[in-house]
Amino acid sequence: MQNEKVALFIIFGGSGDLARRKLYPSLFRLYQKGYLKDHFAVVGTARRPWTNEYYHNIIKESLADLKPDDAQATAFADHFYYQSHDVTNTEHYVVLRDLAAKLDQKYQLNGNRIYYMAMSPRFFGVIVGHLKSEQILTDAGFNRLIIEKPFGHDFQSAKELNSEIRTSFSEDQIYRIDHYLGKEMVQNISAIRFGNNIIESLWNNRYIDNIQITLSESLGVEERAGYYETAGAMRDMVQNHISQIATLLAMEPPVSFSAEDIRNEKIKVLRSLHIDTIEEAKRNFVRGQYGAATIDGQQLDNYRDADQVATDSNTETFVAGKMEFENFRWSGVPFFVRTGKRLAQKATRVDIVFKQVPQNIFKAASDNDELAPNVLTIYIEPTEGFGLRANAKQIGQGYATRPVDLDFRHSARATANSPEAYERLLLDALNGDSTNFTHWDELAQTWRFADVIEQAWAQEPAADFPNYVSGSMGPKAADELLARDGAKWVFDPARPEIEN
Known part of the structure; x- marks a missing residue:
């Protein structure tokens, strides 16, 4: 018992x-x-x-x-x-x-x-x-x-709400819930980082080229249209869920696995999060809104056709962007993030893309000028597990190479018996364990980050909405964003030759 x-x-x-x-x-x-x-x-x-x-x-x-x-x-x-x-x-x-x-x-x-x-x-x-x-x-x-959530609509409203709450509760009595922090594989980020020397020793800008965080949803806004029209993808997903995942990926090893030490490291790394200028935000973040499509014989409407949505709505249902942490470990490593409604596939995952070897000695033996990059993938949902993409010799004569996947997924039975996110977090609250809840200092910094992007978008309302078709992976601008840094999205269900 x-x-x-x-x-x-x-x-x-x-x-x-x-x-x-x-x-x-x-x-x-x-x-x-x-x-x-x-x-x-x-x-x-x-x-x-x-x-x-x-x-x-x-x-x-x-x-x-x-x-x-x-x-x-x-x-x-x-x-x-x-x-x-x-x-x-x-x-x-x-x-x-x-x-x-x-x-x-x-x-x-x-x-x-x-x-x-x-x-x-x-x-x-x-x-x-x-x-x-x-x-x-x-x-x-x-x-x-x-x-x-939502805890405020921007930094100022969040600050005012926090001040109201602090008149009755101290910070250590407040448990701001982010249910993504209760997910099995989000909690596994710390285990795979700090429990494996082979990974932690490579977890820096000497070996990592970029990190990609994808939270894609195949459904539209459905019955949440009224709320979504006031929030959008930036406030609904990036300011909280994505920022928390990025923080766990970027933070330094804590002194101990205690709520206080983990929180201190999360707050410290968020202080190094680069807050864009308005002009930087316009370059580093793109937005989208889904349009109509017919998928499997089903007609899917535009976002603007949903109940409680304005016919000229400027609310984004897709965001892609670049986060940067200005510290010794991560300087020069972009954290590419994206989230959206009505995308090709429901998936939450992290792809850590490692830098290429200094020289491809197999170039003459292969049609490819470059080796495929090594990629460590953390599958968060709907499947849970890890994957590592490496290069190996193709069977047969010569030394042509091809990428192969070393893959582990939790069984359906294990996943079904795993505690649900809210179950974990309610038990944590009963135990007085705030490890997987958001501290005000974290929230304040992510709002400061998100506010600049919202201000940049407010200056230039989108003229091309809707700009991506339902069932795609978002607007072309999201691919172009990575291309400017010589990168591309690892997770792309539209590329059947790659097992995602």
Whole structure:
């Protein structure tokens, strides 16, 4: 039996999509594994006038994919309580305080509380202010605040939001969630770097030519169009998920594998992140918006045809760009990043492209003037694993070479049994482990970086949207961006001769 965790969860936005799709199934997995057992309770709050009985049915429905037996699902749901709640109404916080105190006594929770913000960020400041003023925060036990993105819309709004939250919670009580940091293979970045001397010794600008981070999605914006129209790919993916992956790839080895030491190294390397000028941003980042296409007989519309999207929308659904870390290890090594909707294939991966050997002695024996570069690939999703592309002699006479892949992928069974990202992160929060959460100093620097790009784009609205076809890998400008540095994207599903 696992070490049982003791806490009251108060979920603001308990009727929402995030709670149903991610939070309740993740809590149930922790319950199945014994991390949550007898001494936990959950209060879900939202404006809807639900009863506890109706709420329990919602909880059970959210577990359908996990196929629990009825008795276990019922026992789990019995720990859940619902409160119809207007976050601006002080009296509702008094009711919440009394319910929390009752549950604390009933389940012997020792004053341990986790407050989860699963609703619109515009209410975060109001909520945390009332948590303090209405004395819902406890003196005994722990008080931890979990916050979903988006954390602000730019640096200034993020700074203001952080100041509001810090009036009630200290930095070590705040857990800003980035679910990519809970993914198995993102967490494996540290293991492959710092656990293998053969890799760590080559992990610098002497041997690495460039690093490529791809987060491609095959779906469009779908039901998220309203949110996406206010965010775009830069704020939705680059400022947070991609920047966090880049930070893990670029940071120096920590003194120990502790939250504090890892955070210190992440903050230090982000301070070396080059903040573009407006003119540099125009050169170093390209944007796109998907257009219509027919794929497998299905007609896919333009982004601008989606509900809640302006017919002349200038919101980007694709971003590609170059990040640079100005320090001793990475000077001169571009980190190429890209993300987009309606691309050829769903994939999240990192490709580390190594420099060529000084001289190709096999040139005369082959039709190729250059050897293929060595590439270390970290597959994050949908498959999980590692790949190393090396050069080998082709079978037969002569010494013509060809690239071969040394490949390891986790089995489907192992992947299915692996903890889901939210499950990992909820358990980390219960343990008080902030290793895989974002510190304010990290967030502030990535917003400073993203803001300049947004300002550059605001000066020159895109005149050619839509500029890539659904099912492609984005606009041609994304390829041209790398070509200027003598590079090309390793991951290209449009090249069938390369196994991606």
